[in-house]
Amino acid sequence: MTGPVKLYELRNAIAETLRDALRSYEIPEACVSYGLEPGTESDAFSSKRWYVLSRIEKHNRAQLVALARQILDDHASPQLEDLIKRSGAQGASGEFRNLIFSADGPKPEIILTDAVSNIVKITKNEQFCLVYDRPIDSRGLTWKSLVSWWQEITRIEDSMMAGRHLYQRLSKSLASDPERVFFNRYCGAYANAEGWEWPALIPQVYMHYDPYTKASRSSQGPLIRQRMDFLLLLPGDIRIVVEIDGVHHYSSEGKPDPRRYAEMVSEDRKLRLAGYDVYRFGGYEFIEENGKAVVDNFIDTFCVRYELPVIDKSKWPA
Incomplete structure (x- = not known):
């Protein structure tokens, strides 16, 4: 697929990457580690994908790209990697110091x-x-x-x-x-x-x-x-x-x-x-x-x- 990346594509790819990479009981802790709102294991057991989506529905493009990069550091996802490249938001190289x-x-x-x-x-x-x-x-x-x-x-x-x-x-x-x-x-x-x-x-x-x-x-x-x-x-x-x-x-x-x-x-x-x-x-x-x-x-x-x-x-x- 080519053309501008839609926000829903980024959200879906993030949610699906975590859904496929983690067990239900691991999802809440992982989300907190990425700076997302905490929740309960029972919510994650109902639907891992919707658990993640509900916490990023108000994220803008820059926030989604930043989150996607964090997730890619931990979990491989060709789909997510492709969306980041196509989004055109590469960010600056190097770690912030002062x-x-x-x-x-x-x-x-x-x-x-x-x-x-x-x-x-x-x-x-x-x-x-x-x-x-x-x-x-x-x-x-x-x-x-x-x-x-x-x-x-x-x-x-x-x-x-x-x-x-x-x-x-x-x-x-x-x-x-x-x-x-x-x-x-x-x-x-x-x-x-x-x-x-x-x-x-x-x-x-x-x-x-x-x-x-x-x-x-x-x-x-x-x-x-x-x-x-x-x-x-x-x-x-x-x-x-x-x-x-x-x-x-x-x-x-x-x-x-x-x-x-x-x-x-x-x-x-x-x-x-x-x-x-x-x-x-x-x-x-x-x-x-x-x-x-x-x-x-x-x-x-x-x-x-x-x-x-x-x-x-x-x-x-x-």
């Missing part, structure tokens, strides 16, 4: 304290950046999860107050007015109760790291671009980079610079091949008064593409 982001001062200095386990430590300028090192589950990183982490760090008990405080801290790291337009408009969703389940928009993320600065090098370093403007971590291990381009992305000293532009698109290819989705905006799009409309149009299609809940933007802060 986020170093929102730097609002000098560049942090980082060392590997355990090269085998890829454990990093910031030895200098840690006070100017944030580090998120909690595990990220199949739901991705939501604003709610990020605020919960921030409450633990700051000991602000009220979640709404902590959310506003975190928003202000993240805003400090933004490097340009176009970035602020994009960030402020997207974050309008967080003022709604539903928006707390939206993917958090994380600014100024260190994706690569070169321990030296440009000033300390006599030649171009091995890493062209170290910090991304924005990162979103969606369900299903989907990682999205958003870049807001100023003139420095494609020109030098006021003149077109083909070399700089080529470096930029080359880095984009590397990210895409690693499984990241990259969305790039020209800073000029946000200069005029229609900047909010540009962001709104992106959000509308973004919600459809990644099956996120649509939030009434008329209720967002002006």
